[in-house]
Amino acid sequence: MVDAVHHHRPSGLKQQNKPFKSKHTTKSALKDLTKGRTQRPSPKSLAVNTAAQARLNRRNTQKQAQAAKRASLVTSTRIFNGVDGAPRIVAVIPLCEDVRTIDAVRALATSVKEDLDGINENSPIWTMKTQRFKTSLQFIPVRYGRHWEALDAAKAADYVLFLLSPTVEVTETGDTLLRTLQAQGLPTVVSAIPPDPSISSLDQKSHTAILKSLLSFMQYFDPSQGRVFDLSSPSDSLSALRSLSEGRPGEVRWRSGRTWLVGERAEWEDGTLKVTGIVRGSRLSANRLVHLPNFGDYQVTKIMSTPATRSKPHKITAMEIEPQVLSERIPSTADSIISTNIPDEMANEQTWPTEEEMAGAVTREVGMEDVEVPDAKKGTTPKRIKRIPKGMSEYQASWIVDETDDEEDDEEKEDAVTEEEEMVPFNEAMELESEKKSVVAFQDLDLEEEERQLQDWRNRAQEESDAKEFPDEIDTPRDLPARTRFARYRGLRSLRTSPNTLEYSSLKEFKRTERDVSRAAENEGVEPGTRVTVYLEGVPQEASDSNHAPIVLYGFLKHEHKKTVLHFTVQRNTEYSESIKSKDPLILCYGPRRLRVNPIYSQHTRGGARGANNVHKFERFLWHGTTVVASIYAPVAFGKQPCTLLRESENAHAPHLVAMGTFLNPDTTRIIAKRIVLSGHPFRVHRKTATVRYMFFNSDDVAYFKPMQLHTKHGRTDIFGSRLGRMGISKRISMGR
Known part of the structure; x- marks a missing residue:
């Protein structure tokens, strides 16, 4: 007998504890658990991850832009750093007559308790070293009203300091100077008011209103202006000096990729000009030409290193003991001073009229009445331009009766007027016209009346307004035959589409040459920021005179001469x-x-x-x-x-x-x-034919221009000379050369 085992029925109330999960599961354990399965992320978690990734991307992009901006700032200001750093060049330009430049610069030096070297009314450069900002400044003072000095100083400057007056407005001369500098290209601009006792005595409200008005004026020419400094205030003077000493100079577009040097001193000896300064911009090579403003382009013999003179003792290196040759001209690769080539007359033969052809255009001059003008060659100008329907031969089209055929018959009848009918008085001619509608009378005027009407018609107030109202239209001269005056012109229906046989030699691959030249200049010559002495040959002695302006050298790229x-x-x-x-x-x-x-x-x-x-x-x-x-x-x-x-x-x-x-x-x-349109005075209009006076004044000119196909302003064409007036022709002629 087997004993039965008792079992309880399962119940849902039995407690089941959650299995223990370690927080530090190993990678191998996680791999065994997953068994190669991948978990698909839920849409909610996917959206959270995408937003987080986008936020990280934005932060990374901003970080990269900030790093690039910082690197660019360091690169652009590296030339000014260090004990031997290049000084910042400031062009001081007064815009009002009552402004004193020397007072403004002294106010800047007083704000940091520094001295100015070489400060003089006739000195081209004033130098100041600031220990507080660990940099040096070179001021180029410009006299009021000297626009050429201002343009030259702004070309070589890192900053432009405009001086305004609190009591005197900027005149038209100053406004023109600002527009010219704006078109030329301005570096970073700083505006200020020099010390003036009159503005110091004003109340705060009036003082603020003056500065706000001057700022609004300057922002019209340079919108980046944020304020106008008052150099009467020590705090404003210090702020203005900080803007000049710590800021980043703005880049002038035309100076990008180019080199220049502001001369600190210059010596001339036996045609050789030695200019000492610091290389700026890009590299300076002795194989390239150098431009000296107001004197031309010159070749560089060599470029020598020149150490800076220091007031404090320091450790002397071997390089500072003896100057070294940094760059020397190589005749085989250096640019030539020759700027033009001798052209080969037979290389590009042109179909331009020769002197004999030009002389043949003059057919009847004074003392040459027996020479006759040849008529146009047969077939040069068709008798009539007739459009042939598509698919029809010329023979079949000749049987079509056109309206113009009847008009030509009428014109032939009108031309059949005898000399007796043309010479009748005006009143009788009007009666004759009433009897014969096809006949139009013409009254001859005496020479004085004809000349008076011609002068009245040509009496125009201003040549420019006439050229604007009547473009390309000119009057035929009376004292010179039209065939002589317009001998160089050729009849063209359109300037853009008419065939042209003139050919010119071209400068091929200009963009590629520009790109190759710019790349080659990046790795050739002396680096910017190096103090050097440049030797120029063939320079006149007058170039060494300062003439209240510093000597500035500009290096050219290859082929720019x-x-x-x-x-x-x-x-x-x-x-x-x-x-x-x-x-x-x-x-x-x-x-x-x-x-x-x-x-x-x-x-x-x-x-x-x-x-x-x-x-x-x-x-x-x-x-x-x-x-x-x-x-x-x-x-x-x-x-x-x-x-x-x-x-x-x-x-x-x-x-x-x-x-x-x-x-x-x-x-x-x-x-x-050049395009000219011979104009005249409309005298008679009948149906589709017009008679115009004052276009030509002799029959020889009419015969000379007869082969040309003529057209009206609205495109109507016809044969030449179908109806001649007493003093002109009934056509419009358009020519170009």
């Missing part, structure tokens, strides 16, 4: 109201160069469209509100350099700002064509 055709996009200064015509003498400033030029202007095609022949219409005037292209023949320039066009005034030190713009390209294939 060679001349070619340069084009600049310019726009007129809205404040200049005088007329500006093509080929007027102006002063062009681009980069470190300043040239006397006679630019010609042409239309600027938007969007880069050059047309079939790269032909652009010549502009006789520089108009307001339009952007044109100014073309000159000058040394080439690399990069997008700003340019200014100035015109000399009665005051030799304060020119007028005419226009400003940017360097476009050195395109030698750009063709600038």
Whole structure:
């Protein structure tokens, strides 16, 4: 007998404890538990992880940008650090006549209790070393009203200190100077008021109002301005000096990748100019040419190291005992001083009329009445231009009766007027016209009346307004035959689409050359921040005279001395109201160069469209509100350099700002064509035929221009000379060269 075992029924009330889980499970244990399975994250946890990752990415991006900005600041200010660091150059430019530059600079030195070296009204550079900010400053004082000095000082400066007056407003001269400096390119700007007892006695409200008004004026030219310092206050003087000593100088666009040197001293001996200073910008090479403002371009013989003179004793190194040659010109690789090539006359033969052809254009002059003008060759101009329907031959189309055929028959009947009918008095001619509608009377005027009407018609107030109202239209001269005056012109239906045979040699691969030259300059020559002495050969002795301005050297890139055709996009200064015509003498400033030029202007095609022949219409005037292209023949320039066009005034030190713009390209294939439209006075209009006076004044000119196909302003075309008036022709002629 087997005993039965008793079992209780399972119940859900039995307690089950959670198994122990270690907080420090090993990797191998976790691997055994997962058995290769991967856990799919829930959407909630995925969103949390994505947001966290995005937040980390933003922080990382900000950290990288901050590090890049810090590295850029260190790199840009490294040249000023150290005992032998380069001084910060400050151009001090007064904008009002009652401002004293020397008082403003002394106020800055007094704020840190430092002395100024070389401070004098006629000294080109004032030097100050500040122990508090561990840097040195070089002030270039500019006299009031000397615009050329201000432009040269701003080109070489790290900062520009504008001095304003609390009692005298900025005149038109100062406003023009600010506009010119703005177009040229300004470094970091600091504005201040020199010490003035009159403003110190004002109450706080008036004092604040003056500073706010001056700040609003300066922000129009430089929006980055935050305040105008009052140098009468020691705290403002210290703040202004801190801005000049600790800030980062702004980069001028045209100086990027270029080198320059501000001369601390200069010596001239037997045609060799020795300039001592610190290399700035990029590397300075002895194989490249150097530009000396107002004197030209010169070759560098060698570049020697020059130690700085210190007031305190220090440990002398071997390099400071004897100067060393840092860079020396290599004749085989150095740039030549020659800027132009001798052209080969047969290399690019052009289909331009020869002197014999030009002389043959003159057919009837004084004393040559027996020479006859040949008629146009048969077939040169068709008798009539007739459109043939598609799919129909010329023979079939000849049977179609057109309305113009009837009109020509009417015109032939009108031309059948006898001399007796043309010479009848005016009243009888009107009666005759009523009887024969196809006949129109013409009354001959005496020479005096004819001349009076001609002068009245040509009596226009201003040439520029006429050129704007009637573009390209000119009057045929009476004292010179039209075939002589317009001998160089050729008849063209369109400047852009008409075939052109002129060819010019081009500067190929300009962008690639610019890129290669810039890369080569990064690893050649003396590093910036090095104190050197540059030896220039062939310099006149006058260049060593300071003339109240320091000597500044600008290093050029390779090929920048060679001349070619340069084009600049310019726009007129809205404040200049005088007329500006093509080929007027102006002063062009681009980069470190300043040239006397006679630019010609042409239309600027938007969007880069050059047309079939790269032909652009010549502009006789520089108009307001339009952007044109100014073309000159000058040394080439690399990069997008700003340019200014100035015109000399009665005051030799304060020119007028005419226009400003940017360097476009050195395109030698750009063709600038003059377009003229011979205009006349409409005398008679009958159906589709018009008679115009004062277009030509002799039958020889009519025969000379007869082969040209003519068209009206709205595109109507017809044969030449179908109806001649007494003093003109009934056509409109458009020509270009």
